[in-house]
Amino acid sequence: MTKTLQQITLVGEAVSHPVRLKLLYLLSEKERYVYELSKDLDLSRQVIQLHLKRLENAGFVESDLRLEDDDNRAKKFFRLKSFDVKLEIEDLAKIFK
Template sequence: MTGDDLVELLAALANPIRLRIVARLAGGRQYVSQLAREIGVSRPLLHMHLQKLEAAGLVSGSLELSADGKAMKYFEVTDFDVRLTAAALADAADSLTPPARKEQT
């Protein structure tokens, strides 16, 4: 995992709603409407948080059709394991993308 990947992952988890989402999905996959009700947020807000978690590689989504032909988006937790040690953080810091420098005029 690169430093940039680690920053993205930690940023994704640094939100109480996203932590609740991961906790709920740890119990098994769920479709968006059910998850929104259980978390207590609107579907648009849930989608925003799910996109952040998906970009960080923490959850994955799949579109499925129900028996009555209704499209349902299911999400589940991906298989991830993050161990934060001083050495792991030092390695990650060494691989961070350097910040952009402003050109001097």
């Protein structure tokens, strides 16, 4: 699969922060919602949301706002889509040559 310059930089940026790596790990286990993650990581909900947005932009996660049967409080769930991080010189050669 051919990667664009922007795809590469977005992925790089996504994995360049420890909190985002932790989020990736947690979401690899099961889907979780924002408030829950902010409690678990002891960080503000807004920052967690920002990090998740970065991960979403990189194509790693996806989300949906969802109601559960027995609770009418909407929760924004995130889950891991794919995690395929691999970069070779050939990828760069295709871009710059």
